[in-house]
Amino acid sequence: MSETDRDECGRFTGEVTEQDILKAFDRADAPFLTAAELGEELGVSRQAANYRLKRMREEGHVKRKQTGARSVGWWATIAPEPSPETLRDIEATEGELEHGETISQAEMKKRLGIDR
Known part of the structure; x- marks a missing residue:
């Protein structure tokens, strides 16, 4: 993951990169991850992971599928560098x-x- 340090309030001061996200998918044993699982893997909130996933979806780097009433599974469509x-x-x-x-x-x- 990219260099991510926390400030005195515990907030991350670094940024998780697209490569960090793609590598997390690559390491996963599952065919897809939820935003919560990805956030846990990367040390960020579910909301932060979801925001980045939505941006990556617009670029065609990930896809998603509704897996339940409130659950979405995400997977990478490209490999990390x-x-x-x-x-x-x-x-x-x-x-x-x-x-x-x-x-x-x-x-x-x-x-x-x-x-x-």
Whole structure:
């Protein structure tokens, strides 16, 4: 999440970015999240999460569906941007595979040095 500090009243002084929201969807085990769940994940109110989700919906980055009388489920329609570390890993392995060649996830982790 972006740098978010609280002021003396406990209010957040930082801003949650669209990337923070997209990454929260990416980490979720569920196919969709409610604004309350997203707010809890990001440390902001349900209202703040709902406001950002509505703006992102206008931009086509998320979709929503009414799941009950007062419940709405949200999901991302785009992936978050890769981190600088991921981009470096991709660049380090670029050109190692022939066009159309595939390898297993385990082999890719081994090649990237993240074999656990």
